[in-house]
Amino acid sequence: MGTVNIKILDSTLREGEQTPGVYFDSHIKLAIAELLDEIGIDIIETGHPAVTDEIYSTVKMLAGKQFKSVIGAHARSVRKDIELALDCGVGFLGIFYCVSDERLNGVFKKDLQDAIEKIVTSIEFAKKENPGLLIRYTPEDTVRSEYKNVITAAVAAVEAGADIISIADTTGFMVPGTSKNMYDYVTRLKEDFDKRSLNPLIAVHCHNDRGLALANALDALRGGANIIDASVLGLGERAGIVDLAQLLAVLTLEYNITGWKLDKLSDLYNLVSTHSGVPVPVNSPIVGKNAFTHCAGVHTHAAAINPMHYESINPELFGKERHFALDHMSGIASVRFALKQVGISDLEPETELLVLERIKSIGQRGRIVELSELPHIVETSKHYKRIIK
Ligand SMILES: [Zn+2]
Numbered sequence: 474m475g476t477v478n479i480k481i482l483d484s485t486l487r488e489g490e491q492t493p494g495v496y497f498d499s500h501i502k503l504a505i506a507e508l509l510d511e512i513g514i515d516i517i518e519t520g521h522p523a524v525t526d527e528i529y530s531t532v533k534m535l536a537g538k539q540f541k542s543v544i545g546a547h548a549r550s551v552r553k554d555i556e557l558a559l560d561c562g563v564g565f566l567g568i569f570y571c572v573s574d575e576r577l578n579g580v581f582k583k584d585l586q587d588a589i590e591k592i593v594t595s596i597e598f599a600k601k602e603n604p605g606l607l608i609r610y611t612p613e614d615t616v617r618s619e620y621k622n623v624i625t626a627a628v629a630a631v632e633a634g635a636d637i638i639s640i641a642d643t644t645g646f647m648v649p650g651t652s653k654n655m656y657d658y659v660t661r662l663k664e665d666f667d668k669r670s671l672n673p674l675i676a677v678h679c680h681n682d683r684g685l686a687l688a689n690a691l692d693a694l695r696g697g698a699n700i701i702d703a704s705v706l707g708l709g710e711r712a713g714i715v716d717l718a719q720l721l722a723v724l725t726l727e728y729n730i731t732g733w734k735l736d737k738l739s740d741l742y743n744l745v746s747t748h749s750g751v752p753v754p755v756n757s758p759i760v761g762k763n764a765f766t767h768c769a770g771v772h773t774h775a776a777a778i779n780p781m782h783y784e785s786i787n788p789e790l791f792g793k794e795r796h797f798a799l800d801h802m803s804g805i806a807s808v809r810f811a812l813k814q815v816g817i818s819d820l821e822p823e824t825e826l827l828v829l830e831r832i833k834s835i836g837q838r839g840r841i842v843e844l845s846e847l848p849h850i851v852e853t854s855k856h857y858k859r860i861i862k
Contacts, residue, residue, distance in 0.1 A: 477728050480515040480700045482676065483717060485745060487518040487547055489708035495749045499531045503538075505705070508741040510540040512721075513733045516565050516607075516700070521547040523554040533561040543607065550595040559602050567639070568595055569611040572626045573618035589626050593633040600634035609637035609676060616642050616658060624665050627673075631666070637674045637700060638662070642689060645682025645712060649692045655679070659696030676700035681712040690715050691723065705745040706753065718742065718759045718791075726786065736792025759791055766796040770804030773797045777810050799847075800836030805829055815847050827854035 486502050489495060497505065502519070509517050517540070522529040536544040545565030548554035558566050570592050577583045596608055610630035612623045627638045640658060647653050659675055666673060677693040677700070679686040690701045707716035718738045724730045742760040746753045755762040765788040767773045775782040780795055788795050797807040808829045812820065820828070831850050832842050842850070 477694065477730070478699065479694060479724065479728070479730065480674075481717075481720070482516040482518060482545070482700055482702045483509050483514045483704060484518040484702050484714065485509070485704040485708060485717070487520050488702070488710065488714055489704045489706075489745070489749070490520070491710045492708045492713065492749065492751065495708060495751065497748055499527060499534070501744075501748045502531050503535065504744060505741070506535050506538070506540065506542075506544075508737055508744065510538075510542045511734055512737045512741065514542050514717075516545050517542045518545045518547065518565075518567065518702075519563075521554070522557040522561050523548065523551075529557060529561065532558070532563065536562040536564070545607075548595075550591045552595070552598060555595055555599050555602075559599065559606075564605070565607040565609070566599055567609045567611060568592070568599070568635075569613050569641075570626075571613040571618070572622040573614065574622065576614075585622050585625065589629045592626060593629050596630055596633040596635050607637065608635045609639050610635040611639040611641050611676075611678065613641060614643040615640045616647055616653070616655075617644065620661075624662070627662070628666070628669060628671065631671045631673045635673060637676050638666075639676035639678050639700075639702075640693065640698075641678040642680055642686075643678070645680035645686060647679070647689045647692075648683060648685060649688050655689045655693035655698075656696040659693045659698050663697050674699040676702065678702040679715055680709065681707055681714060684712070686713070686715045687719055687723070690720065705741055706749070706751055706757075708745070708749060708751065716757075718757075722759050722786065722791070725790070735790055738791060739793070759786075759793075763798075764788075765793050766798050767807070768798045768800065769802045770807070773807035773810065774804060777806050799832045799842035799844075800840070801833050803829065803832050803836065808832065811844060811847055812851070815844055817848065817851055820851065824851065824854050827857055 506517055519532045519535050520528040522532045532546050543564040546558040546561055546563045547567045548558045550568055550570040570588055572588055577588055599608055612618055612626055615623055647655050675698045677690055677698045679689040703715040703717040703720045705717050707713040721733050739760055742753050753760055758764055767776045772783045797810050799811055828850055835842050
C-alpha cells in the first residue's frame with residue numbers, strides 16, 4: 474500500500490461520553506486530552522459546550538492549552554450553540570443538521586430549504602467571527618438520507634465556508650462489498666463536488682452496530698476520505714465507533730504512516746477504561762491482555778524460535794512484549810522461555826517437568842500462572858518427592 478494523507482479525529486470526550494453510564498470529570502478529560510496530544514492525534518473533539526456549564530468550562534480550558542492537536546467542539550445549527558463554542562476558543566467546529574425529508578417534516582416541521590438556510594446562516598456566522606476556524610458540516614444519518622438532499626445541503630455548506638463534509642453512518646448501516654458501501658459513497662460525493670469545482674475535505678464517522686466500523690472507515694479511505702473519526706475503546710452511542718488503537722495500528726502497518734507515539738496507547742486505554750468503567754477486553758487487538766500472548770504448545774514452540782510464525786504484528790511497535798501463557802496448554806518450550814524471563818536457568822530436566830506438571834494442573838482449574846509465581850513453583854518443585862510408588 475502506498476502512503477496516504479489521513480487525519481485522525483478522536484471523539485472519546487464527545488462521542489465517548491455518549492456511552493450509556495460514561496462520564497469523565499473535567500480533570501480526567503484533561504488527562505485524556507494530554508495523552509491524545511502526545512500520541513499525535515490531529516483533532517480532539519471535546520464536547521458540546523451548550524449542553525452544560527461543566528462541558529463549556531472544560532472545552533474552554535482544553536482550547537486554551539498549547540496542544541499540537543486542534544481542539545474541537547460540537548454545535549447544533551443554532552446561533553447560541555455556535556457563540557458558546559466560539560467563546561471557548563476552539564480551532565474546529567462541528568455543525569450538524571439533518572437533511573432527510575422524513576425527519577425534517579416529521580420532527581422539525583420544516584423542509585430542506587429551511588434546513589439549508591439554517592445551516593448556511595450558522596456556517597457564515599461562525600466563519601465571519603473566526604475566519605481561521607475549521608468548520609465541519611455533518612448531514613445527520615448521511616448515508617440513509619436522500620442523496621440529492623445530502624449533496625444539495627453539503628454544497629450549500631461548502632459555499633458558505635465549511636471546510637469539511639462528514640459522512641455519518643450514524644446507525645452502523647453500511648457493509649463493505651455490498652450495494653451500501655462507503656467506497657462508492659465517498660467516490661460519488663467527491664465526484665459531485667469536483668463537478669462544481671469544490672474541494673472540501675471528506676470525513677467519515679462510522680458506527681459499529683454491525684461490527685464493521687473500522688472496515689467501513691478503511692473502505693472510505695480507499696475512496697479518498699481525508700479524516701477518520703475514532704475513540705478509545707470505540708466508545709460511543711450503542712455499539713460505539715471505530716476503535717482508535719486498531720485504526721492507528723492498521724494505518725501504521727498497511728499505509729506506512731509514521732509519527733504516532735503508539736507506545737502511549739496502553740496508558741491511554743488504561744486511563745479511559747478506569748474512568749469509563751468499560752474494561753479493555755482481554756482479546757482486544759493491540760491493547761488487550763492477550764493481544765501478544767501465545768498459548769497452545771505448538772504455537773509457543775514455533776513462536777519462541779521465530780515469532781512471525783504466529784504473529785503478523787510486532788508487539789514492540791506498541792511498547793508491548795510477547796508473552797507465553799502458562800496454563801494447561803503449555804509445553805516445555807514455553808516453560809523454558811518463561812524461566813529465562815525470570816532469570817532461572819540450569820534447572821534439572823526432572824524439575825523442569827515437575828514445574829510443567831504443576832503449571833498444567835493449575836491451568837486445568839481455569840487459571841493462568843503469572844510469571845511472578847514461577848520462582849516459587851520452581852522452589853516447591855525442587856522439594857517435591859514422589860513417596861508413593
Ligand atoms: Zn456518532
